[in-house]
Amino acid sequence: MRLDIILTVFRKELTELLRDRRSLMVMFGVPLVVYPLLFMAVGSVAKGKAQEGQQREVKIAVHNAAEAPALVALLKEKERNFNVVTGAEVASGLEKDEITAVIEVPPHAEADWAAGRDTVAPLTLRVDRSRSLTGAAEDRIDAALDAYAQQVIRERLAAKGMTPDILQPIKRSTIDIASKEQRSGKFLAQTVPMLLLITGMLGALFPALNTTTTEKELGTLETLLVSPARRSDLLIAKGLLVCCCSLLTAGLNMASMSAVFLQVAKNTAITATTAPAASGLGISPWLLLHAYAAAIPALILFSAMVLCVGLIARTYREASSFATPVMMLPMAGMIVAMMDPPTTNALLMTPVVSTTLIIRDILTSRSNWGDFALVWISSLAYAGLVISMAARLFTNEQLVNPAWEPLSLKGLRRKGTVKRRLRMPTVDEAVVLVLALPLVQFYAGPWLGKLLTDTKGINAPLFVLLLQLASVLAPLLIIGTLGRWNWRAVLPTVPVNPMAVAGALLVGPGLAAIGVFYSLLYKTFVHAPTSQANTNVAELIESSVNYSPVVAVLAFGVIPGVCEELMFRGGVLSGFRRSLKTPAAVIVTALLFAAVHMDWAGFPLRALLGVVLGFLVVRSASLIPSIILHACFNSCTVAIAIFLGDKLVKSTPTGPVPNLFGMHALALLAVGVVLLVLGTVLLLGSRVIEANGRSTAAAL
């Protein structure tokens, strides 16, 4: 990577962009000029109408006024602001728009109403709803008629010697505890995500096509490619520009619209024309900034996507048609905003949708940093995958030879791999595997759980088996088969080193014992609620213990042990070893392994376990010892929970608390340390197996 090259190309792209009126219009014109004008126009017209409807004198005619003098008197009350006429012009006034409404009073009306006879004809209100002021006038007339009806009821009750209170069986009132900000947030939550995503996408589109498709069409791309600049540097410069444009456009649009919204909110609060605005609307700039920050990874994803479109397309026309389906993506956000679903982990990992939801939660002050991190990390991972796709397209030979073949998936193949050989996983395949695991568990987990509630006893182990198959083994098999992986190298099972196996058999239980002690320690000193993931697992284990403790230990120990090792130490580690040094690849894999368990309390422990497992695989060139270690660790953890669980807590008046210094806990720690030390000695003493099968006695 050469910064000077990237800067030079970035500056060139920027100069071109600043001379392109169309892109500038989209980026700056719409937010800075069109929105404020549009909103101010709409706002002032609406405000004017509302005020007119509220305050203007409305001319109404009462037909047969002599039959209802009390009603006419009520209508003529000064604060109601009606101009009541009772003359002969009544018939034609409504059609000529001289009169807004006509009230037709039936014969003997007031006498019949007072006496409670309902045989009379109804009171009729004639209006013309096609007129703009009718709505507001009708509301005011309805209010007056309701007041009159109340008056009639009171008179009837008084005639029978009763108080009006008899009509009110309960007294009630509703208090909205939502803050002013939350109420404004609810309104903004429906518009802001869509606004950010759509304008961000639009802001990226023209710069992206200008720096790719237009360069292809003009033949300038070739001149760039024969310069000494590396293709990766060129792509970084172009991507940076597109991303900046996207972020800037979305930011400007949001700032402009929020300013206009706050202005409108201020105005409506004074006149109080709409119900929710009665106590005013307002939102802090901090919340808006937070919402914008939440959208950044999605905007990076969009930038990468439109860049891919530009790279695939051979002409501007082709690019426009390819861009259409991509432009639909922000609409997915809009649909979700309309459905307003509750926030779930599955939705928080679904691209685009996650951004819409987190922005909604932020604006209504319901988000937490865990959700925010989940959205950021998963969206960034998706963006990374699309960026890697753009990089493949940009380094592909097809880029400058558009005439050879039309668009095809061949363009995604790496440069120079015409021969279809078996290969090792790539980093992006490893990332896809890691993303697929929580995504499938979030989506398939609840569904599988519902499906299996009917089957008795065996359901929990079966649930674990099916979920591991669907979320771990199925993605591994699908991606590996499509990618033509060399399975023997990705999932090595030979040679089996007896000393490594013996070491794994000791280290697994040792780590499990120390892990249980660690969780007691954590519970004693950090009073954090148990994570959702852990609660779920605990419930599952409990339900299967009733069936058979042995089956529970095996199911929760062995099945995840085998599946997760095949995936993490097989597919994922091989992928990262391809582009990172081995220790770095082991550590990254271990961190990802710990992260997908979605249990922050257990993160350090699982990360440590992941590092041990990774080095074991590297050292023994086989997955067998690591599978054994992992399965032993899981099984022992479950077994300790089942058989020693009640001995590790002491009961207090407020409920059971961890008994950290109890005999059982300390014994567990001691046994764990002994097993760990013995096992480590065995592991370090075992011979190191090189990737080519030769063994050496050297330590790791």
Next chain:
Amino acid sequence: MPNAPLIEVKSLAKYYEDADGGTIKAVDNVSMTCRAGEIYGLLGPNGAGKTTTLRCLSTVLTPSAGTAIVGGYSILTQPEKVRANIGFVSGTTGLYARLTPREALKFFARLNGVPADVVDQRVQQTMDLFAVSSYADRPCDRLSTGMKQRVGLARAVVHDPPVIILDEPTSGLDPVAAQAVEQAIMQLRAGGKCVLLSTHMMYQAEEMCDRLGVIGDGRVLAEGTAAELMAQTGTTSLRQAFFALVGASTAVGGSASAEGADRAS
């Protein structure tokens, strides 16, 4: 031959996979050398493999077999060094519509690592050499085709590379504009550059090139000066010699491969 060879092509080949899984040999075992102060002409019909060869030499394409040394560097192992030592112009290379020639030249000078303090001077020299100074500050999309191609040549040599690769640089130009470009190329040779030029125009091959390689179906059919080619084929003009060579190859190579080569050009 006094000068060291700056382009040495050794058994270069480029194959493509076609839609049915077959192999198209766009370039098949091409070898040649070109020295400083020399214009080497690649003469061949459309689809003969000229463009593919030149793109391999400019490292935009990776050859399927064989290699080449350009400006002292291998196109396989040091592609970035190769690109720093060549200037490349083809009939399809273009200019940034919204930049002026001066801006475009400055951009490519920086991209090619010309030191910042001499960029302006270098750009002015190059523009003077190619007589583009009079419209140096007009946006490129308001230049005529001939002006554009001269700016394109200036753009390619702004970093003073020893090797210049030109792929049909006068295609689409009228005779007057073409002549201006041709004169510029002769100036480059006079300046000691090694020029590799592909063309299908007999007069260019005859008047400008010191040596010629006739290419057909991805192979070098004959090599030498225009006179040598005529002697070799027993003809009296380069045109006749060309038809004698290419006609023979078309008769040998089947229609299928000719079609494939067509698509590859």
